[in-house]
Amino acid sequence: MVQRVRGLVAPGRDEPVRVETVVVPDPGPGEAVVAVQACGVCHTDLHYKQGGINDEFPFLLGHEAAGVVESVGEGVTEVEAGDFVVLNWRAVCGRCRACARGRPWYCFDTHNASQPMTLTDGTVLSPALGIGAFAEKTLVAAGQCTKVDPLAAPAAAGLLGCGVMAGIGAAINTGQVGRGDSVAVIGCGGVGDAAIAGARLAGAAKVIAVDIDARKLQAARSMGATHTIDSSAQDPVEGVRELTGGFGADVVIEAVGRPETYRQAFYARDLAGTVVLVGVPTPEMTLELPLLDVFGRGGSLKSSWYGDCLPSRDFPMLIDLYRQGRLDLDAFVTETIGLGDVELEKAFGRMEAGEVLRSVVVL
Template sequence: MPHEARAVVALKKGAPVEVLPILVPDPGPGEVLVTVQACGVCHTDLHYRDGAIGDDFPYLLGHEAAGVIEEVGPGVTDLAPGDYVVLAWRAPCGQCRSCRRARPWYCFASRNADRAMTLRDGTELTAALGIGAFAEKTLVAAGQAVKVDPSARPEAAGLIGCGVMAGYGAAVHTGGVGSGDTVAVIGCGGVGNAAIAGASRAGARRVIAVDLDDGKLDAAERFGATDTVNSRGTDPVEAVRALTGGHGADVVIDAVGRPETYRQAFYMRDLAGTLVQVGVPAPDMRIDLPLLDLFSHGGALKSSWYGDCLPSRDFPVLIDLFLSGKLDLERFISETIALDDLETAFAKMQRGEVLRSVVVV
């Protein structure tokens, strides 16, 4: 028997979202029904609303969530009703060529629920990143629900599901930041500050935060930045070089995802340094770099997919760091809001006024 729930739906490209009743099926084989408690407002949700990711409208938005298992489907043995979970948009299949080569963090056939949630009239909804958690209930593949310590309140725990994991993993997993490294992070929103926290936690000697906004740079210092650069009136490449003895940083993380920030990150590296792009670009963006510069600078140019994380391994670890006071998730939360306030939260995010608005369901 389908479950009726209130949810945030983007009906058509660029139109304001609406809070509508939806129908959520009972879980089928390998699926779980989750009662959502909190869900962070991520820039990816705005990309979905604006048609920058696809045109499979209507979209059921929301993906950075924590909640409680309500029902489990046939064949689900490692989860039970009452389990407290953070939802992941990567659930390794165990069968694709990447999983078979022991690289499940690159799974090319990540699992989602097989059956769609719908509007009352039967119109199928496309769940954002296979989750759709701006809703009172959602249906996901069992592998997308990761059990964590229930001591972590959902407003904070849910942030692990996307932005925090993406930024933290970009530094620790993709960038391989180690003890004594110098790191520069371009863009000090939620993902960038998580990268700063990750780099600091990994033992970086110097973590340089780069942004256009002094308020965000102040916040970056609270996440572990040792130096800040306001690039509005300063050449950030020269500023980072000046802070690193003229050499550039060992690892540079672009948490913005624009051609100009990618170019800055490329030239901000030391020779043989690593560039990590974790900011998501728009489909029409292009980058043009001299091939000789690509060769002569050496090093590595990497894209970080979800912080190259393995949710079942990494989510519990980050929650434990939070509960032990070593990763301040609470500092990411700028405000808590209701489902009906999402358009206002989008506007605040576009103006750079918040790190994370969190919907409390």
């Protein structure tokens, strides 16, 4: 039966968000309806609101979410009604060339629900990252639902759906941080702090946090950073080298997404070291590096797609670590808010000001 629920919609470029009635259809083949319990406020949602992703307004915002499967469509076997799930925005196809080569985390044909959600007048909504979870219920592809331990707190678990997974995966999956490695993380917002936590999980001996904000550096220490560098007062490349015997870090994770900080990451790594770009640049940004330096320094320059994660593998594992007290996902939840337009606009402002790691909408 078609359902009508409350949801937060971005009607046009840079227009205030507003609470609307969202029409959610019954799940079709391969689809699921999820009752959303919590959804993090991510920079990507703000980019959608500002028109920085595309202009397919109106958007149903929200994508970093956890909830309970309410119903499933024909042919769905991976989840069933009553399952507690974390939503992901890369439901792998199992058939493309990446999946066929045993690398499903690179899947080139990820998919979302086929049916649209709409406003009551029939206007089709574009769900953020194919999820649209700032709503009481949402329709997704069943492959976007990853079953995890139901005892996990929804506000914390949902953060694996985007930013926290991106950061942890940048360290563990993409950067392949190993025991005893030295790691530098440039940019200590939610993703950067998650990369710090991931590096510590992987056994890094030295984790250096780099930022221009003293508050963020303090938070980075609580996430596992062993050293901090205030790059507003000290050259970060020289600072990382001083802390690594003059050589540079084995792995440098750039969590800002700017040419200036990428160059810092490039030169702050050791010879044959690895740079991981997980910060998201804007379309107009370009990068220039001396090609001889690229050749002469060796190593790897990598980009991290969603932390190169495989949700079916990584989400349950990380939730288990959380339940064991080995991964403090609760520390990423700065505040919880309700499903309201004014509250979300204020949360966007606090996020831009660097006052929070994550605001989480709790339903």
